Amino acid sequence: MSQLLLDVNGLTMRFGGLLAVNNVNLAVHNRQIVSIIGPNGAGKTTVFNCLSGFYIPSDGSVVFKGEQIAGLKDFRISRKGLVRTFQHVRLFSNMTVIENMLVAQHRHLDTNIAAGLFKTKRYRQLEQEAMDRAAYWLEQVDLLDFANREAGNLAYGQQRRLEIARCMVTQPELLLLDEPAAGLNPRETKQLDELIVQLRDEHEISVLLIEHDMSLVMGISDHIYVIAQGTPLADGTPDDVKQNPDVIKAYLGEE
Amino acid sequence: MRQNLYSAVFAAGITFVLTCLMIGVKLTSEGTQLKVVSATEAQWGWIFAGIALVFFSQLFRDQISAATAGIPRPKLATLVPEQVRSPKLKPWLLAALVVGLFVWPFMVSRGAVDLATLTLIYVMLGLGLNIVVGLAGLLDLGYVAFYAIGAYSYALLSSYFGLSFWACLPIAAVLAATFGFVLGFPVLRLRGDYLAIVTLGFGEIIRILLNNWTALTGGPNGISGIEKPTLFGLEFSRRASEGHVPFHEFMGIDYSSGHKVIFLYLIAVVLVIWVLFVINRLMRMPLGRAWEALREDEIACRSLGLNRTVIKLTAFTFGASTAGFAGCFFAARQGFISPESFVFIESAIILAIVVLGGMGSQFGVILAAIVMTILPEFAREFSEYRMLLFGLLMVLMMRWRPQGLLPSKRPHMELKR
Numbered sequence: 076m077s078q079l080l081l082d083v084n085g086l087t088m089r090f091g092g093l094l095a096v097n098n099v100n101l102a103v104h105n106r107q108i109v110s111i112i113g114p115n116g117a118g119k120t121t122v123f124n125c126l127s128g129f130y131i132p133s134d135g136s137v138v139f140k141g142e143q144i145a146g147l148k149d150f151r152i153s154r155k156g157l158v159r160t161f162q163h164v165r166l167f168s169n170m171t172v173i174e175n176m177l178v179a180q181h182r183h184l185d186t187n188i189a190a191g192l193f194k195t196k197r198y199r200q201l202e203q204e205a206m207d208r209a210a211y212w213l214e215q216v217d218l219l220d221f222a223n224r225e226a227g228n229l230a231y232g233q234q235r236r237l238e239i240a241r242c243m244v245t246q247p248e249l250l251l252l253d254e255p256a257a258g259l260n261p262r263e264t265k266q267l268d269e270l271i272v273q274l275r276d277e278h279e280i281s282v283l284l285i286e287h288d289m290s291l292v293m294g295i296s297d298h299i300y301v302i303a304q305g306t307p308l309a310d311g312t313p314d315d316v317k318q319n320p321d322v323i324k325a326y327l328g329e330e
Numbered sequence: 331m332r333q334n335l336y337s338a339v340f341a342a343g344i345t346f347v348l349t350c351l352m353i354g355v356k357l358t359s360e361g362t363q364l365k366v367v368s369a370t371e372a373q374w375g376w377i378f379a380g381i382a383l384v385f386f387s388q389l390f391r392d393q394i395s396a397a398t399a400g401i402p403r404p405k406l407a408t409l410v411p412e413q414v415r416s417p418k419l420k421p422w423l424l425a426a427l428v429v430g431l432f433v434w435p436f437m438v439s440r441g442a443v444d445l446a447t448l449t450l451i452y453v454m455l456g457l458g459l460n461i462v463v464g465l466a467g468l469l470d471l472g473y474v475a476f477y478a479i480g481a482y483s484y485a486l487l488s489s490y491f492g493l494s495f496w497a498c499l500p501i502a503a504v505l506a507a508t509f510g511f512v513l514g515f516p517v518l519r520l521r522g523d524y525l526a527i528v529t530l531g532f533g534e535i536i537r538i539l540l541n542n543w544t545a546l547t548g549g550p551n552g553i554s555g556i557e558k559p560t561l562f563g564l565e566f567s568r569r570a571s572e573g574h575v576p577f578h579e580f581m582g583i584d585y586s587s588g589h590k591v592i593f594l595y596l597i598a599v600v601l602v603i604w605v606l607f608v609i610n611r612l613m614r615m616p617l618g619r620a621w622e623a624l625r626e627d628e629i630a631c632r633s634l635g636l637n638r639t640v641i642k643l644t645a646f647t648f649g650a651s652t653a654g655f656a657g658c659f660f661a662a663r664q665g666f667i668s669p670e671s672f673v674f675i676e677s678a679i680i681l682a683i684v685v686l687g688g689m690g691s692q693f694g695v696i697l698a699a700i701v702m703t704i705l706p707e708f709a710r711e712f713s714e715y716r717m718l719l720f721g722l723l724m725v726l727m728m729r730w731r732p733q734g735l736l737p738s739k740r741p742h743m744e745l746k747r
Binding site (some may be wrong): 154 | 608611612616617619622626627629630631632634635637638644743744745
């Protein structure tokens with residue numbers, strides 16, 4: 076078994092009297108695609124918010140690369156290599172595609188003000204490296220031709236891909252994708268499928284995925300967790316999960 | 331039509347109430363008593379003519395806008411130097427502009443140069459606030475506080491410790507920046523309206539503090555006799571203070587009070603060019619992009635590992651330090667400052683310059699600063715109605731050009747292959 080990258084134990088999130096996430100356990104290993112599925116309102120996105128630091132979990136531990144990260148500030152978690160996307164596309168829509176990619180690399184650039192004022196050698200070199208990295212990832216998601224367009228003018232599917240590329244230039248180790256296939260047509264979903272597999276196989280990234288498109292989830296996941304009403308329901312390989320009577324009941328309702 | 335009738339009656343009613351209060355009746359003092367005096371018959375005639383005009387223009391507004399739709403509006407965008415077709419021409423145009431700025435004061439009257447200096451102060455303030463409001467999207471209604479801090483830093487350091495203008499210029503900027511930082515730290519968690527109110531309060535606190543700390547600041551009497559800037563130790567007065575040489579003796583020319591005015595103007599030009607240079611670079615730097623990104627989507631920024639507190643603070647600090655520069659220069663130019671110069675309406679004017687010019691646009695802000703300082707000078711006779719005209723200008727702008735005179739054209743980074 077490969078190394079454990081993310082280890083979540085007893086994750087609990089309460090909003091006042093509402094128990095949104097109840098005692099969820101997750102494990103993601105290196106170079107793995109792990110999915111979280113569950114009916115609408117099951118608390119999947121809340122789990123993401125807890126992992127990425129947007130919420131501080133009420134209870135439980137989140138260990139990333141052997142380090143406790145529960146309760147850290149969101150940007151600190153992201154800098155450690157755990158980067159997420161959102162259910163709704165969140166691009167900087169008045170900025171160009173390439174600028175979106177550069178903002179994501181903010182901490183890889185020389186942000187010293189004097190260096191920028193006088194354009195030192197290091198400043199220009201780091202900027203060039205960031206540009207090259209951006210160009211590389213734009214090519215991976217097939218957006219290189221649109222680099223100088225405004226992000227808001229891209230087609231929806233392209234915006235989705237740009238969001239993933241923008242995460243990738245931050246050089247993460249674990250990518251959290253929140254319903255990346257929502258609103259995509261079958262052809263685009265297939266491209267996305269290939270892209271995620273490529274991230275795992277070629278770029279050695281682990282992916283934690285929330286998705287409703289079952290054919291996508293079942294096709295690419297190494298491991299699936301099912302959550303219903305904030306509580307873990309089942310987990311296992313795609314085949315295990317498909318046959319689990321509890322899962323079928325949660326999704327289709329009782330007879 | 332019925333809808334229009336309602337709004338026409340409503341608008342006419344409001345006009346009636348407002349004009350009656352402002353023009354129709356007047357309070358005059360007779361001996362020890364105050365007396366209410368009604369307007370003359372001719373004035374009442376004008377008032378009712380005005381009300382009728384409002385009423386009918388509202389009633390027939392559909393017809394009016396249909397009739398005026400055919401009239402072409404001036405295309406302001408084509409006037410911008412940025413739109414120059416051949417990019418090769420641009421550096422030459424800029425160079426010519428800079429040379430013009432330096433040569434021009436020697437050919438015109440003293441009053442014109444003085445007015446230009448005042449305009450440049452507002453350009454500086456507008457550019458500074460533009461960083462905070464236009465680029466970073468933080469509404470700051472107390473900007474004048476940093477201006478005051480800059481001015482008082484120089485005035486106090488000069489009168490207590492005898493520090494020169496040139497030494498105080500960076501100190502004033504740093505002090506204003508420090509105050510920006512200190513204020514920014516607790517308030518930048520707030521957003522929009524809440525931030526605006528807190529900054530508004532801060533502006534008032536500083537003014538009231540200056541007003542009441544009589545022992546240090548002289549209170550409402552202000553500080554007078556602030557030293558003028560010198561050129562490498564040369565003074566611009568008729569007789570220099572001990573151990574100094576006046577400029578005209580050094581150069582072997584006759585004394586003219588115009589020299590000082592021109593010198594101040596030139597300092598202002600240099601300061602504005604420096605501020606413009608810094609802001610231009612900032613906009614192309616990672617920091618400038620981060621400001622813009624933070625304005626567009628804060629949550630996405632956080633998810634990408636950007637520390638929003640630090641980024642907002644830098645915007646606040648930069649804006650404040652620019653105001654500090656402007657304030658220091660203002661104190662040197664006036665030679666006298668008092669809390670009177672730093673009231674809320676100054677903040678409002680600076681903000682109006684930013685909004686009028688087009689948020690985030692530097693050319694726009696410069697143009698707006700010129701409009702806002704020069705127009706009142708030309709319309710001296712109407713000085714009583716200055717605020718009225720000012721409001722009218724804002725209303726017209728928001729109706730026809732809400733994006734500002736010259737909306738922002740940010741320099742985009744391009745991927746070259």
